[in-house]
Amino acid sequence: MCRLTAASFIALSLLGAPASHAEEKPKQLLLISFDGAHDNALWQKSRELASRTGAHFTYFLSCTFLMNEAARKAYQAPHQKPGRSNIGFARNDEEIRERLGNIWHAHLEGHEIGSHACGHFDGRQWSAADWSEEFATVRKTMLTAWESVGLKEPDGWRDLVEHGVKGFRAPYLSATAGTPMLEAEKKAGFIYDASLITKGPAMPTQEHDMIRFGLPLIPEGPAEKPIVGMDYNLFVRHSKAVEDATDSAAFEARAYDAFRQAFNQQYEGDRIPLQLGFHFVEMNGGAYWRALARLTSDVCHMPDVACVSYSEAIPIIESRGKLKQISG
Numbered sequence: 001m002c003r004l005t006a007a008s009f010i011a012l013s014l015l016g017a018p019a020s021h022a023e024e025k026p027k028q029l030l031l032i033s034f035d036g037a038h039d040n041a042l043w044q045k046s047r048e049l050a051s052r053t054g055a056h057f058t059y060f061l062s063c064t065f066l067m068n069e070a071a072r073k074a075y076q077a078p079h080q081k082p083g084r085s086n087i088g089f090a091r092n093d094e095e096i097r098e099r100l101g102n103i104w105h106a107h108l109e110g111h112e113i114g115s116h117a118c119g120h121f122d123g124r125q126w127s128a129a130d131w132s133e134e135f136a137t138v139r140k141t142m143l144t145a146w147e148s149v150g151l152k153e154p155d156g157w158r159d160l161v162e163h164g165v166k167g168f169r170a171p172y173l174s175a176t177a178g179t180p181m182l183e184a185e186k187k188a189g190f191i192y193d194a195s196l197i198t199k200g201p202a203m204p205t206q207e208h209d210m211i212r213f214g215l216p217l218i219p220e221g222p223a224e225k226p227i228v229g230m231d232y233n234l235f236v237r238h239s240k241a242v243e244d245a246t247d248s249a250a251f252e253a254r255a256y257d258a259f260r261q262a263f264n265q266q267y268e269g270d271r272i273p274l275q276l277g278f279h280f281v282e283m284n285g286g287a288y289w290r291a292l293a294r295l296t297s298d299v300c301h302m303p304d305v306a307c308v309s310y311s312e313a314i315p316i317i318e319s320r321g322k323l324k325q326i327s328g
Contacts, residue, residue, distance in 0.1 A: 026320055028266060029273035030299065030307045031213075032292065033058040033194065035116050035169060036087065038065040039280040040095065043102035045289070047109065053296040055307035059106060060116035060169045060194070063141040064089045066096055067118075068148050071141065077119045078130035085119035086171075093149040100145055104154055112309035113160065114167040115190070123181065124174045131176070131184030135168075139188070163189070167310050170195040173215070173228075182208045192310060194275075197228055201262065201272040204317060207326040211314060215277050220258035229262065230277035231255075231288035239284055248285030255291035263299060273313060 034046065037059040050057055064085045067075060072089045076082040090096045107113055117123070117134050118141070126134075142161045146153035168190050175181050175195045185193055186209055196214030204213045217226035220234070227233050235241055238251045259276060266272050282289050300307040306316070317323065 025304070026271050027304050027306045027316070028263070028271050028299075028302075029313050029316065030055075030263065030296075030305065031058065031273055031275040031310055031313055032278070032296065032307065033060060033114070033169070033275070033310070034278050034280055035060045035062075035171075036065075036120075036280045037061045037103075037113075037116070038087075038090075038099065040098045040102060042280040042282070042289075043099065043106070047102070047106055047111075049293055049296060050109065050111065053300040053307065055296050055300045056110045056112065056309045056312060057106075058112040058114050058167065058194075058309045058311075059103070060114040060167075061103065062087055062116045062120055062171075063118040063138045064120075065099060066090065066141050066145040066148075068093055068096060071148065075118065075137065077121050077137075078123075078126055078133055080119070080121060087120040096145065096149045097151060100149070100151070104157065107160055107164070110309075112167070112311050113165055114169065114194070114310065115165055116169055117171055120171040122172050122174045123170060124176055126176050126180070128180035128184045128187075131181050132187060135184060135188040166190060167192045167194055169193070173197060179208055182210045186210055192314065194310060199226075201266055201274050203272060203322045203324065204314075205324045205326050211323065212326075213275060213310060215275050216262070218258055218262040221254055227258070228277075229259070229275065231279055231281075231283055231292075234258075234288055235283040238287075243284060245285030248287045251284045251287035252290045252294075255288050256294050259291060259295045260298070263295065267299075267305070273317065 032055060034057060046057060064087060067089050073083050103113060115138050118137050123131060139161065168185055173195050182193065192211040192213060194213040196212055198214035198216045201216045202214060204211050216229050218229045220227045227237060234255050263274055266274050278288065278292060296307060299305050
């Protein structure tokens with residue numbers, strides 16, 4: 001029998017260490033976000049899903065859903081008439097009170113509140129000044145939201161609004177060409193933008209001092225045709241954006257398969273963060289929210305997976321030294 005001395009054991013352990021280190025992979029990041037963040041029932045549903053799965057979500061809030069009647073009449077987006085919004089406004093003060101409670105408790109639970117501007121207008125032709133005007137409205141609306149419906153804001157709300165809203169996603173993923181939007185975002189205090197679309201899962205880039213994320217094109221369906229990893233895009237492909245609850249189970253299966261395939265490809269490969277986007281609307285009978293629930297339930301508890309917000313992902317990605325600088 002071969003007897004190993006203590007010294008021999010230590011030597012063998014050291015010899016094995018580099019190989020083990022070389023095989024070590026970074027955690028697979030899964031970034032789930034919601035645009036609009038208005039329906040209170042879906043606020044509750046998403047928070048309950050997060051509680052079950054351990055996920056942290058990013059909610060890109062549209063600020064018209066915090067506007068009461070007086071604020072609605074006063075709101076005027078760039079190049080629009082007063083009182084206009086492509087997504088509507090809050091129906092009443094009680095709805096706003098409930099929404100504020102959901103936003104605040106989600107924040108306390110570790111989720112991220114981001115910005116989706118206000119009235120969901122296509123800003124591809126907007127100037128930096130136009131974007132700054134809209135961002136100023138977001139800030140003012142959030143700062144006065146509690147008082148506007150007769151409530152005392154909780155301690156820490158002002159700090160959240162002034163320092164905790166770190167990211168922005170443009171409505172329709174429609175960004176102004178060049179740098180005007182980025183300049184306005186930086187001026188407003190954002191550190192990242194999540195408005196891009198990428199050919200596949202991709203590491204974020206650094207451009208004009210802004211970190212830029214993009215929702216990826218992922219294979220979907222029998223022909224595995226690429227599609228933006230977002231529920232609305234699936235809704236358009238599956239039912240031409242016409243509600244079809246009859247085939248909801250089939251749409252759920254297709255969505256889950258696409259999400260899981262995209263996840264597995266990165267998990268088994270280079271571990272590039274996977275981003276998926278959703279809305280506070282249960283399209284096609286809730287097919288895409290059910291697919292999301294299955295995905296997060298299946299993967300978020302895995303020991304080498306982190307289902308995190310964008311702000312939580314940034315330092316993890318930076319520690320990997322993978323941020324590419326884009327000049328311009």
